[in-house]
Structure formats: C-alpha cells, structure tokens
Amino acid sequence: MKKLLGRAALMSFIIFTCFYFFIKQPKNIFDEIYQETEKTYRTNNILRNIDGFKISPGWPNDGEYFAYTPSGKYQTHPEGYKDISIGFNFGSGIKGMTILFERKTNSNITLWYSAHYNMQKKVLKKELAIIEEPRKPGQYLDDEEKVREYTDEKGADISLECAGSVITQEQALLLTKKHGKVGYLGIAYKDVTLKEKAFESIFRKELTLKGFWNSYSAPFPGREWTNAIELISKNKIDVESLITHKFALKDVDKAFEMILGRTEPFGKVLILPEL
Numbered sequence: 001m002k003k004l005l006g007r008a009a010l011m012s013f014i015i016f017t018c019f020y021f022f023i024k025q026p027k028n029i030f031d032e033i034y035q036e037t038e039k040t041y042r043t044n045n046i047l048r049n050i051d052g053f054k055i056s057p058g059w060p061n062d063g064e065y066f067a068y069t070p071s072g073k074y075q076t077h078p079e080g081y082k083d084i085s086i087g088f089n090f091g092s093g094i095k096g097m098t099i100l101f102e103r104k105t106n107s108n109i110t111l112w113y114s115a116h117y118n119m120q121k122k123v124l125k126k127e128l129a130i131i132e133e134p135r136k137p138g139q140y141l142d143d144e145e146k147v148r149e150y151t152d153e154k155g156a157d158i159s160l161e162c163a164g165s166v167i168t169q170e171q172a173l174l175l176t177k178k179h180g181k182v183g184y185l186g187i188a189y190k191d192v193t194l195k196e197k198a199f200e201s202i203f204r205k206e207l208t209l210k211g212f213w214n215s216y217s218a219p220f221p222g223r224e225w226t227n228a229i230e231l232i233s234k235n236k237i238d239v240e241s242l243i244t245h246k247f248a249l250k251d252v253d254k255a256f257e258m259i260l261g262r263t264e265p266f267g268k269v270l271i272l273p274e275l
Contacts, residue, residue: 030117030124034097038090041070047086052076067091080104094240095119108133112265116241125241129265147175155180162186170198178205185212242268249273 040046047055047070055072068091074084084101099115112129130150148155155177161168164186172182174197201207213224231237244267247255252271258264 027122030097031119031122034088034095034117034119037070037088037097041088041090047072053086089240093235094238096240098241102131104133114244114265118238118241120235131265151177157181158183160185164188166192170194173198173201173207176201176205176207179207180205181208181210183210183212185214187214243270245269247271 037046047053052075053072054075055070069087069089071085071087073086077084080103082102082104085099087098087100089095089097096117096119098117099113101113103111103113105111110131110133112131114127116125117123118125132146155175157177158181159172159176160183161172162185168186169184169188169192172184173194176182202209228237232239244265245255245258247269249271255269255271259266259269
C-alpha cells in the first residue's frame with residue numbers, strides 16, 4: 001500500500017512539474033525574447049550583449065514608472081532603415097514588448113512601423129504610417145489625390161474623425177472608398193454643414209457611418225470616467241500601447257517641437273517630472 005501511495009505521489013509530482021513547465025514554455029519568438037530578457041534585465045541585461053544595440057541612457061532606473069521598462073535603440077541599421085528601437089514592460093499594466101522603426105522606400109516616402117506584443121493575450125498589434133518627405137513643420141496631408149495615390153486610387157477602408165472640425169468631417173467622407181466605413185468621434189461645437197460632394201459620398205459610395213461616445217456626461221465627469229478608471233486599474237483595457245512618447249519635464253520643449261513639427265508619428269505623449 002505504501003509503495004502504491006509513493007508511486008502515486010511520484011506520478012502526481014511528475015505530471016504537475018511537466019504541466020508547470022509546459023505553461024512556462026514560450027509559445028512564439030516574441031514570448032522567447034520577452035522571457036529571456038526578463039531573466040537578466042535588472043542585472044546583467046542581455047540587451048547589452050546585442051551588437052550595435054545601445055540601452056537608453058540612465059538605465060537601470062529605480063523610478064516608479066521606469067524600473068521595469070528597459071528600452072534602447074540600434075546604432076547600426078540595414079540599408080533603408082533607421083530609428084530601430086525596442087522597449088519592454090515587465091511591471092504592472094500591459095506586459096509585453098514594442099518594436100519601432102522607419103523604412104525609406106524612396107526619396108519622397110518614409111514608412112513608420114510599430115508592433116506591440118501583448119504577453120497576456122499573445123497578440124501582436126501592428127501600425128503603419130506613411131510620411132511624405134521632406135517633413136515640414138505644420139504640414140498636413142489634406143489633398144484627396146495624395147491619399148488616393150497612397151491607397152492605389154481606392155481610398156481608405158475605414159476613416160475615423162476625431163477632431164470635430166468641419167474640414168475633417170468632410171474629408172472622412174471624401175477619402176473613404178466605396179463600401180467603406182466612417183466613424184465620428186470628434187465633438188462638433190457648431191452646426192455641421194456638409195458640401196454637396198461630401199454629402200453625396202455617403203450614398204454614392206454606399207458608406208456606413210457610425211457614431212462613437214466621447215468625453216463626458218452629467219453629472220460631470222460622468223459614470224463613464226469612473227468605469228474606465230476601474231477597467232484600466234484591472235488591466236482590462238490596453239492603454240499602454242497608445243503611449244508612443246515619454247519626455248522629462250525639463251525636455252517639454254522637445255516634446256512640443258516634435259508634435260508641432262510632426263517629425264515623428266505620435267499617439268499619446270506623456271510629460272513626466274520624474275523621468
């Protein structure tokens with residue numbers, strides 16, 4: 001009887017051990033990179049051993065926001081590529097890694113690429129932006145023909161209007177392809193009057209229009225804000241991937257130069273005193 005119990009205990013231990021290590025095994029190349037980097041990033045960071053890769057100045061950092069988020073850039077690049085950077089989040093929030101780079105296709109066009117891998121969901125989210133060169137401060141792409149040129153004369157599959165401006169309210173309709181979708185998020189602060197061509201685009205191209213909730217409700221700021229804070233605190237909403245840039249308070253002028261000059265594609269930009 002004792003032998004049977006001993007064998008049963010041994011088998012249970014083996015099964016449990018195998019199951020534990022199976023769960024911990026990387027499921028893809030991004031898992032493997034994340035797990036190997038996590039083992040040493042606070043001590044003998046494996047990133048330091050990559051040829052041509054330079055960790056961000058000031059690392060390691062014990063600050064609340066940066067103790068678990070090592071990042072850096074490659075100093076050498078394949079032909080046509082530049083600003084190749086990698087960042088990790090081993091702390092709270094959305095654990096994962098982000099890869100950014102630019103690729104120059106010709107003298108007039110640069111492609112900006114972003115990929116974020118979510119460790120919990122095992123999902124890779126990719127974004128692509130087209131930049132017209134040379135980049136000029138305050139220059140916006142508002143030419144319908146240019147957008148059609150970049151989309152092989154078809155127009156955008158989906159347009160999302162977020163500004164609430166009469167200009168962009170019309171552009172969203174004009175630049176969306178046949179059977180495309182248009183989402184309106186920006187708040188209009190006056191009556192919306194569309195030009196004939198923009199209005200005709202709705203039924204001539206058989207567009208689908210959809211409205212999105214935005215901002216706040218009564219009583220201010222509304223239940224939506226408190227609900228959103230709760231969901232974010234429970235890591236049920238991915239907000240980390242929205243943040244593309246972080247600047248120290250002393251570098252706030254550089255942040256505004258980048259935003260106003262549009263020298264880089266950007267999403268949410270954070271100004272942090274403790275950076």
